[in-house]
Amino acid sequence: MTSDKPIVVENPWERLRAFTDARIGLGRAGVSLPTGKLLEFQLAHAQAQDAVHCPLDVEALAQQLQEAFAFEHEPLRLHSQVEDRAMYLQRPDFGRRLNDDSRERLQKAAASQSRVNLAVVVVDGLSALAVQQNSQPFLKALYQQFEQDSAEWQLAPLTIVEQGRVAIGDEIGALLNADAVVVMIGERPGLSSPDSLGLYMTWAPEPGLKDDRRNCISNVRPGGLQMGEAARRLFLLLKEARQKKLSGVKLKDRSEDNVLDGDAAATGSPRNFLVAD
């Protein structure tokens, strides 16, 4: 070798990594990924693939939530028509509907219950980890919003669904005579975020509704959208849905603000550094 240049070129902007989880400033060998960064990626992918196949410990979750919130009715444990993970991955249609046993039990539970404002449904989705870790802190933040509101919020018994998809909430909400349903579901694991919760809200739930009737808030996790902020946004959506009696694309999310401004306050910089002069 005649050149004293390094084989791997580091990026002089590497310190930007302190400001984001994105894989920036990785450096390069030629124009390719250096070996260390390549293997870090491969490890993260391996872990995410494993997370997809990890089952929800539904017993532990139900117990944890009951202890935390002392519900009048214990959380109802439900199951979709999916039999195993392989079927879950290839048959989303089965994941959107309750199995017969769950439907019957839910009907029985709902028989004694009058109309409620909201049903909250916890669903494993593609990340049991997200549901296991984030359900309790998120529900705590959400219940605080209801308590602080001047209007009364009648809630259906909490339900926990195994092998479910988002749309299963519509069937559950309808069976529980709920004006609206919120589904808290484990999102597909990302490399940097195996623990991300998605929130989906539908006004007037019934089986067969499409995505245009739902509003979504995603990336709810300790390293993403914080529980309190997610609960605040969801609550604003619910208030507006209740007032206008609709949800989905006709109901714009007007929670706005505070995301960018909030970050600016946290970083001490009011502006994008790329244009700050």
Next chain:
Amino acid sequence: MAQTYHSTVGSRHYHFKNLAELMAKATPPRSGDRLAGVIAESAEERVVAQMVLAELPLATFLNEVLIPYEDDEITRLIIDDHNIEAFAPIKHLTVGDFRNWLLSDHATPEVLQSVRAGITPEMAAAVSKLMRNQDLILVGKKCRVVTAFRNTIGLPGRLSTRLQPNHPTDDVTGIAASILDGLLYGSGDAVIGINPATDNVAQSVKLMRLMDEVIQKYQIPTQSCVLTHVTNTLEAIEQGAPVDLVFQSIGGTEATNRSFGFDLSILAEAEAAAQSLNRGTVGRNVMYFETGQGSALSADAHQGLDQQTCEARAYAVARKFNPLLVNTVVGFIGPEYLFDGKEITRAGLEDHFCGKLLGVPMGCDVCYTNHAEADQNDMDNLLTLLGVAGCNFVMGIPGSDDIMLNYQTTSFHDALYARRVLGLKAAPEFERWLTEMQIFQDVKTHRLNDQLPAAFANSLRHLPREPRHDV
């Protein structure tokens, strides 16, 4: 009365009850068609269906529509906009002859451009079902679709990238950091495009302003886009936001698009609104569409069609509104539609071919999710194949990891790999900018600058002092 189709192979007789079923059964295997219950029941039945399809005159697709004209505005769009004169040179061909003709020396880039308006999505889908991967690549490369806004996308020998600086909380510093990383790796000539973490007009406007300020300050010959719902962008335009491109996910049936919350009249309104802003400097293509096989089935709106035919019909929607970019997000939807690397690869090549044949400026989000049977090697293969096929653009994201959407797509490094091995270049206006900004030592040999270019070194001095801590 719809026609039925028959064939006998040896002692076995095959019956296809209508054109939609024939198309579906002729489709190379994929999990979404199995989920929909339209897949061929055996390998033999698939090839028999392909043989029957090969004998069909192309004109069949004008006389026998797959979704009734009265029921679906996309069928009406396809039929009403069909150009008989452009169709004339190929109207005598069967689907099988059409494949031969596309591969032949008769079908030069100029001739292919002249027949475009005479080809319907169903014709494109049908012929693609008879084609091997190399056929899709060869013909795809002959179909050139060039568009422009602040630069020119899709010229021969060029491969552009969408810089995708997504952040899970739309954090300004986090997004700016990814934009900087991308620009310094030569990414972003197709668009700088952010998927916002939350679908919200005010947030979208803030992101539009953020990108607009960067583009203006560094005089970057590129365009920005916030990938929010079309009605949000229309509202942003009313509020005076700096909108370059209007985004929308589109599908190939009216019911799919209704499930996405729009119809064709809204897209027309959006195109007119964005054009009225006159923000382009070298062209007026203002729409950015995303598609992907399986979206119609996912919305329970496929109406008995196979997913690849639905996808091709989405390109009829796209070409109506003169997009700058159309992106098939091929592996995003998950294993229930495209199970593994092989199915994703095939779908990516089909989409690129069908889009280009119909005159749509196709790019591809070469991607996969963590619940699909695919990995980085599959993406390397598809990226290389699409680079050979003359794909207009691919994604660029830090280290392949989208920390907002939770999937893996091509990285800034990947795009440079493809440009290097295939001798491809960025859009010409952007390529000049890369040299002027000293981002590359030598842009022709794809050699990046080892030092931080002066203009950006200055910006780093304005970094916030304390890194953001998650609270």
